[in-house]
Amino acid sequence: MLHEKSAGIIVYRQHHQEGLQFLVMYHNGSYWNFPKGHVEEGESELEAAVRELKEEAGLAGVKVIDGWRQQTGYLFKETHGNKSGQWIKKEVALYLARAPEKAEPRISFEHNGYAWLTAEMAAKYLKFKNSKEILAEAESFIESQKH
Numbered sequence: 001m002l003h004e005k006s007a008g009i010i011v012y013r014q015h016h017q018e019g020l021q022f023l024v025m026y027h028n029g030s031y032w033n034f035p036k037g038h039v040e041e042g043e044s045e046l047e048a049a050v051r052e053l054k055e056e057a058g059l060a061g062v063k064v065i066d067g068w069r070q071q072t073g074y075l076f077k078e079t080h081g082n083k084s085g086q087w088i089k090k091e092v093a094l095y096l097a098r099a100p101e102k103a104e105p106r107i108s109f110e111h112n113g114y115a116w117l118t119a120e121m122a123a124k125y126l127k128f129k130n131s132k133e134i135l136a137e138a139e140s141f142i143e144s145q146k147h
Contacts, residue, residue, distance in 0.1 A: 002086055007049040007093045008036020010138045011062060013101050013116065020142060021116040022135065023105065024125055025056065029112050031127035035059075036092060045069075045093040053097070057114065058106030062097040068141055070094045072130040096138050 011023040011034075024032045037052035039045055046064065054060050073091045078084050105114050117125065119139040123132045 002083065002088045004088055004090045005039045005045075005093075006036050006090060007039050007045040007052065007095070008034045009049045009053045009062070009064070009095045009097045010034050010135065011053065011057070011059065011097050011099050011103075012138070012142060013099045013103055015101055015116070018116070018118070020118065020139065022119060022122045022138070023057065023059075023099070024115055024117055024122050025105075025107065025111045026113040026115075027111055032115075032122075032125040033127065033131060034094065036094070039093075046095060049093070049095050056108045056110060058108075059099060059103060062099045062103075065096040065098065065141075068096040068138070070134045070137060072134060074128070074130065094134055096141065 013021050015021050023035070025035055026032050035053045035056040037048065037056065039048040053062065071091065071093050073089065075087060075089050078086050078088055107114055119135055123135055126132050126135065
């Protein structure tokens with residue numbers, strides 16, 4: 001079994017009309033998720049997450065929230081490339097960051113679209129249960145910081 005490490009960022013914004021919104025991206029016509037990708041050698045998880053956000057969503061200058069980090073993992077069978085057919089155990093570190101209200105992503109070739117959604121609506125689009133659970137934790141954390 002192969003092991004991989006990825007990092008990503010759950011990006012949110014406070015929209016003046018729509019309220020709290022989260023960025024979700026449509027990946028290769030198959031599922032919605034947060035911007036994330038492989039941690040490269042010599043790179044910290046946070047550095048990888050920020051780099052992936054810039055590469056996949058064209059967003060830079062977001063404010064990463066200190067003290068918020070979630071970890072998840074899953075097993076999957078690779079279906080593409082030279083690892084096709086192999087089982088991979090992936091660990092994913094997710095950070096939380098605030099984007100400006102008018103931030104609009106410029107998506108990479110890896111994605112077919114994006115949406116700014118409420119947590120409730122984003123949870124309906126996210127494919128993976130662990131992503132939905134982490135999104136709920138992110139929303140609770142953000143709400144708790146308002147008081």
